[in-house]
Amino acid sequence: MNSKTIQMPREVHIGPNVLDEIGKICKNLRLFDEALVVSGFHTFDVAGRQTVDALESSDFGVEVVKVKDASIESVEMVQDKIANASVVLGVGGGKIIDVAKLASTNAHSYFLSVPTTASHDGIASPMASIKNDKGSISKNANSPMAVVADTGIINTAPFRLIASGCADIVSNYTAIKDWKLAYRLKNEDYSESAAALSEMTAKLIINSSDSIKEGLEESARIVVKSLFSSGMAISIAGSSRPASGSEHLFSHALDRVAKKPALHGEQCGVGTIMMMHLHGGDWRSIRNILKTIGAPTTASELGIDDDDIVDALTMAHTIRPERYTILGDNGLTREAAIKLAKKTEII
């Protein structure tokens, strides 16, 4: 049997005010001297500056780089700044964490994931989703050495971001159905334990959906823990398969065609409703869960034109042709896409 390596974070720090401890956390991990903080144009004010202050008070020299998008150019820009840094800290949402994760992997530097929101399950995963002119590619990267999730900060993020994180997890349901299909039809590698963990995480969010409320620190904690365990499913699989199927291809396609795309998890949630219908599953219950969480369930709630939904449905299968899903090798015809989006009341 072939050997396999599974990477997991070494430490997870979660709770209010853990960000103030980040200097000590780095030192306990035997990281010293120079640190590079990668953050976003909003998230620097939310948590980046506080990260710099905490590191400086533990005697780190700190450089800061702000990133706008999750492109390969951003990864290269960050990589160029790493030079002497013993550790790279990604402080922000999904795109910041992905860029810092991949740049630190390429530069053989350690990486700490410091999420400012619970909007995506890349917080602890060993993958980075990088956008290019074809949509999105999933690149292997090192898992973070540690995750420092300050639920006091995450809790103050707009609730829309937390609801989006829940929808990203709900999408595990169709991702697993697609994965099983690819296993049966294409003999693709499949991991029972990764699939079970991914589905269990989605169930956990559904069972907690009534208690996920705006402004509750406990809600932020539940969602972060679920995103973390979804990331662990990705670690076990060694690919994003357990958390990304046809619904994610639809979201990546929307990122290309929509004038103003919505949040990643929001788009994946709407995609899950439609892909569950294609799988012959209970799409209405997926829609009800998303509604309970407060995530969008229609094109207009996403702020996306009906035509863009249909275009994204017809091109989704082209985004990662190697990832077989319910969309098959040829995808949906325009007529089938319109029928699907209407039947599920997305448009």
Ligand SMILES: NC(=O)C1=CN([C@@H]2O[C@H](COP(=O)(O)OP(=O)(O)OC[C@H]3O[C@@H](n4cnc5c(N)ncnc54)[C@H](OP(=O)(O)O)[C@@H]3O)[C@@H](O)[C@H]2O)C=CC1
């Ligand atoms: N690697 C993996 O395994 C995975 C990767 N992903 C990827 O993650 C990305 C989605 O992440 P997501 O976080 O939704 O999107 P973004 O990283 O684009 O963040 C969305 C917006 O939220 C802002 N923001 C973040 N935190 C706060 C806060 N506390 N208060 C106010 N604003 C805040 C960001 O600000 P700013 O402008 O400062 O960035 C940004 O404007 C996608 O690119 C997706 O492909 C998703 C799942 C798994």
Ligand SMILES: O=C(CO)COP(=O)(O)O
């Ligand atoms: O978003 C992800 C899992 O939620 C990662 O998936 P992708 O590989 O499709 O970018």
Ligand SMILES: [Zn+2]
């Ligand atoms: Zn996702």
